[in-house]
Amino acid sequence: MRELTNAQLDAEVVELDTRRKGRLKLVPFNSIKLSTDRRYLVKGLIPHPGLTLIWGPPKSGKSFWTFDLVLRVALGQEYRGRRVHQGPVVYCCFEAKAAFRHVRKHLGSASFLSKLTMCRFYCSRSLWTW
Numbered sequence: 001m002r003e004l005t006n007a008q009l010d011a012e013v014v015e016l017d018t019r020r021k022g023r024l025k026l027v028p029f030n031s032i033k034l035s036t037d038r039r040y041l042v043k044g045l046i047p048h049p050g051l052t053l054i055w056g057p058p059k060s061g062k063s064f065w066t067f068d069l070v071l072r073v074a075l076g077q078e079y080r081g082r083r084v085h086q087g088p089v090v091y092c093c094f095e096a097k098a099a100f101r102h103v104r105k106h107l108g109s110a111s112f113l114s115k116l117t118m119c120r121f122y123c124s125r126s127l128w129t130w
Contacts, residue, residue: 028111041073067091074121088120 004012010028032051041048046069056062072079076086 003056035038041085041087042079043080044079045069046073048085063093074119076119079122086119089122091121091123093123 010031013026014028016045039048040046041050044051054062054066069079070089070091074085074089076084078084
């Protein structure tokens with residue numbers, strides 16, 4: 001097994017990624033350049049382009065808050081008085097299905113579900129297969 005430095009590994013990952021066409025482009029974290037341009041996906045909360053981290057203690061509502069926020073982006077609806085730029089959303093649920101039972105219950109209304117079919121909101125299949 002060969003040993004690589006972080007820089008060598010980053011270069012190798014980027015090189016391998018350039019050979020693959022039509023997939024996500026991988027960029028080493030330390031290569032991300034911060035901009036002074038202040039554009040937002042959700043005004044004052046989610047920069048565009050940018051990286052957002054949501055953290056907090058267990059059971060504090062992080063997943064529900066995030067899900068509510070990204071639904072507003074997909075629908076192009078204002079979020080708690082903040083301007084939102086509509087765009088496609090890919091939501092991947094990597095936690096226990098039980099954590100989202102209350103979300104599914106909230107989504108039960110036919111009018112809300114019909115709005116979701118008219119926007120670009122995609123989620124991992126495991127979120128809906130209970």
